[in-house]
Amino acid sequence: MKVFVSVDMEGVSGLTDAEEMRAGGRGYERGCELMTGDANAAIRAAFDAGAAEVVVTDSHGGGRNLRADLIDPRCTLVRGPYKPMRMAEGLDGTFDVALYVGYHARAGVPDGVLNHTWMGREIYNVRLNGEIAGEIRLMAAYAATLGVPVGLVAGDAAACAEAREALGGVATVAVKQGSDRYAAALVPPPRAQQMIYEGAARALAAPDGWRHGTVAAPYTLEIEWSSTAIAQSVAVVPGVKQAGTRATSFTTDDFTEIVGLLGVCATIAGEVGCTGLHYD
Numbered sequence: 001m002k003v004f005v006s007v008d009m010e011g012v013s014g015l016t017d018a019e020e021m022r023a024g025g026r027g028y029e030r031g032c033e034l035m036t037g038d039a040n041a042a043i044r045a046a047f048d049a050g051a052a053e054v055v056v057t058d059s060h061g062g063g064r065n066l067r068a069d070l071i072d073p074r075c076t077l078v079r080g081p082y083k084p085m086r087m088a089e090g091l092d093g094t095f096d097v098a099l100y101v102g103y104h105a106r107a108g109v110p111d112g113v114l115n116h117t118w119m120g121r122e123i124y125n126v127r128l129n130g131e132i133a134g135e136i137r138l139m140a141a142y143a144a145t146l147g148v149p150v151g152l153v154a155g156d157a158a159a160c161a162e163a164r165e166a167l168g169g170v171a172t173v174a175v176k177q178g179s180d181r182y183a184a185a186l187v188p189p190p191r192a193q194q195m196i197y198e199g200a201a202r203a204l205a206a207p208d209g210w211r212h213g214t215v216a217a218p219y220t221l222e223i224e225w226s227s228t229a230i231a232q233s234v235a236v237v238p239g240v241k242q243a244g245t246r247a248t249s250f251t252t253d254d255f256t257e258i259v260g261l262l263g264v265c266a267t268i269a270g271e272v273g274c275t276g277l278h279y280d
């Protein structure tokens with residue numbers, strides 16, 4: 001069995017503060033250790049379930065958050081910024097199942113801890129084929145085009161609810177219950193990591209519960225930006241159309257172009273907004 005693990009940071013146990021997600025911010029180094037702890041719980045479950053290979057991708061911000069010195073040495077770690085497939089870099093059709101750890105709710109979900117879609121300040125909403133989509137939906141749809149189902153989503157309770165809705169009751173592990181975007185009731189990390197381990201072990205032992213996030217081609221990605229300037233700049237990319245003063249639209253039969261475009265858009269939007277990742 002080959003297992004892919006994509007690890008974001010906002011849904012990691014013990015973390016609620018945007019500062020903890022930003023290199024140089026208060027608590028960031030500790031946040032990286034906690035992120036690695038959640039990842040290790042899923043990785044250990046995968047190897048205990050008989051996985052021959054586990055590939056782990058660092059899916060948050062610049063992709064340099066997971067501690068290479070603390071991660072389970074049996075896995076392969078994919079890290080670094082500007083990975084072409086970003087949160088899905090390293091995934092291909094040879095994997096049996098994907099696990100999403102540390103994931104968060106889409107933009108606009110009030111009790112989603114640090115809720116956002118792809119960018120915290122620059123993007124109001126993303127729609128995939130007309131339906132509002134968060135990162136869970138987008139990544140699951142990409143995995144499905146490669147024939148890879150999702151086995152587990154771990155994150156805050158709102159992310160888990162979103163995953164179950166988008167993926168027909170996929171297995172989830174909630175490590176915190178948001179009370180708003182910046183506050184949550186937490187399961188302390190040692191217990192949360194045990195819950196992730198047990199949830200992943202159960203999920204990997206029951207392939208019937210794995211879910212394909214299939215979306216029918218052609219794929220249309222609409223992004224509602226916070227600023228007209230970002231929409232205008234992104235619309236210069238060939239194939240991207242402006243769709244109203246603050247929105248862009250892109251249609252393709254190749255989902256790798258959707259994921260790639262999200263990455264390119266984020267780079268452009270970050271430059272135009274001169275903000276990087278913010279949540280305010």
Ligand SMILES: [Zn+2]
Nearest residue numbers: 008009060061
């Ligand atoms: Zn993130």
